[in-house]
Amino acid sequence: MKLEGTMKIGPEGHLWIGGCDTVALARRFGTPLFVYDEAYLRARIRAFHDAFATTGLRYEVAYAAKAFCALAMCQLVQEEGCALDVVSGGELYTALAAGFPPERIHMHGNNKTMAEIEYGIESGIGAFVVDNFTELEMVEEAAHRLGRTVDVLLRVAPGVEAHTHEFISTGQQDSKFGFDRATGQARQAMARVRELNHLRCIGLHAHIGSQIFETEGFIAAIERMAEVYEEGVRMGLPLAVLNVGGGFGIRYTDEDDPLPIRQYVEAIAGAVKSAFTARGLAIPAVWVEPGRSIAGPAGITLYTVGTQKVIPGVRNYVAVDGGMTDNPRYALYGAKYEAVLANRAHEAADEVWTVAGKCCESGDILIRDARLAPPRPGDILAVFGTGAYNYAMISHYNRIPHAAVVFVRDGKTALVVERETWADVARFDRPLRYEAEGETAAVGGAIR
Template sequence: MKSEHLLDVRPRVDAHFPRDEKGHLLIGGVSAVDLVAQFGTPLIAYDEGLIRDTIRAFHRVFQDEGVPYQISYASKAFCTMAICQLAHEEGLGIDVVSGGELYTALAAGVPASKLHMHGNNKTPEELEYAIESGIGAVIVDNFDEIDLLADILQETGRTVDVLVRVAPGVEAHTHDYISTGQQDSKFGFDLASHQVEEAFSRLKEVERARVIGVHAHIGSQIFDVEGFRLLADRMAGVYEDGLRRFGLPFSVLNLGGGFGIPYTDEDAPPVADLVRGVIRAAKAAFAARGMDVPVLWIEPGRSIVGPAGVTLYRVGSRKVIPGVRNYVAIDGGMTDNPRLALYGAKYHACYANRAADPPDRPWSVAGKCCESGDMLIWDLPLPDPQPGDLLAVFATGAYTYAMASHYNRIPKPAVVFCRDGEARLVARRETWADVARLDVPLR
């Protein structure tokens, strides 16, 4: 499928993962059964070609709309050296929100000038690391950070580009835990109470901070373009105010990310509709003010890597409660994917070793952690499982490995990139010894 059309198609969530003649699921042209034989389970396998095609499709939408732009990969969705290298190769900047993400991107060989640092509570050590590395831009989030930034710039003699994060009072229709644009938020300067204007005034006095624009982000898993239209109009007004009233050298409007992806066959519209909606809303908002559209930045993360990831588990125990529910347990769980526990997330799955088999009845997929809430999927129609079957859970490329924990001292899974029939290990599987590596015994 040509990349320029990729984002315009509304596929089944598993449409990019065909089956071979044996009925085995293929990921990037590699049999899931072969992947498990080589790398074990749990295993997060990415279709590398799909990631690259998706990035190119994002580029194509902006190019078709004829606006200056920059796309930055939101690395919080999935951050390893390999994905940072891939994003850079495909012409993306990278957003980081911690010293660890910054370190990973730099270690991957991404130039610091291509990195942007977010965060509502950047520590002095993190901000110093970013400034001394030559970070491309810092997205300033609060008044304390302005003071901290001023001190660091004075001490180091460095200069840095800055964007002002705005809490615009736009509420996206998404889960409360992943909404970020409303007034009652820990992120950004509140627009309604004039904090943004005060931030502009204070930053004008920071000699080594070049304030190049404004930023806002209204949430994640957004399917409705109306929120972005309201955001673009409101932020165009903020931009105009900073440029004309405060005389700041603005050239950038960053409208964040949050573009939703399909997790089940019920999930909705193509990402391209949202991206085009963002661009056209920005065009209209600036035209209404008699201004040229500035350089538009967006920050997709989930929409780049989410659909390309498949997590493979091995089926273990089963429990049938007549008239109540059927449980099938796998060798992972909330330690490698906490999203159902956090957000009530839904997923689609099949058995990778017999992907063409029709379902027999609903099965609920349970993890191996010592928690009743350790569930991955409730009541999904599946063939009756057999111990040793390989369960493939789709659209797990974002916020799974990134959120993985060591609860019950369970090691993190391995990660592979698959492309053109070949697989490459990009994150080694942890061992029990790795989990205990930082422990300090009493004696």
């Protein structure tokens, strides 16, 4: 496995990241433990800025918070000049609590609740990315009631399938996301938003999938989106933005071969210039929404090795103290990872082991057929590329507490998410007690 960012193997044979010994991190903070290389997070963001700076385009890099959202991450991306893409009231609350400027926040989601819409409007977020006709009317209703005019982008399904897993492909026609281009829904949505008094349509949005290792899909989507954009301009919409989403691939295993960030950006910029110039349209501002490509490579997860089960001639299992509760991606869609024994990283990985979690599920697997040095109880296992969609998808299955999250930089550590305890897992439980007719119980109500 190629070591990314500041990762290295120290003279004692331990894996180091951010100037910190991962074995010492595990000892100090416990496991499972998510560790982020802060310098590499910032370097990934700066690579997008540097690439766009050479294109001459107006642009915006909006970090997709769904990849990993915490106060510290929101603060970091703000410091690096990013906007923020949130998909729920919880992510919006976290961003605002971190002091993120609301005007630089966009809200996504195919089923925003009225509470989330109102929260966004009242907070003064920069724009809603509207996903369907129902939402158009909901945002209009809320804006009217609150006496605001709201900027929106219309999400369009351009009918482009990127080369990715079907569960994370979102730009094709058969998708829960966006107004379909082929059947005329996008045109109808533009016509409807033009009629509404409290919505201002400033742009169009498309996201064609995730873990994309080529540029052809982006180019094809941009060409189709330019056609839709031209129709919107003819209708008199104040369009100024084309948001091409994210989906830029990262390396999980040596089988993956992601393009450099600059190559993605140059292809997108070239396609926008070509498609819009050919139609005599002003070149729009180009927005992108990288999430995984920023957070993913910069994060690792540390586990403590526990039990083993060897089935001669069949499979070798080694279990760790986490699993599908902190990384459900193998269970969801067979995601692949690579790992190393962090306390013996210098030893030859000449055995094949399937890394299992501690949940009561046969499918609780982290890595199938990982090449490792012979594991022993108490070893520290480091799994690479877990910075995106791992902590973000964490669960309390089997009442397992959530792991802690640490940022590391120049040999220093910052605990940015505390580890939960068993008591934390049960903190919202209440004993069984039925309320008599007319009694008021402290249930439900506002969520903010």
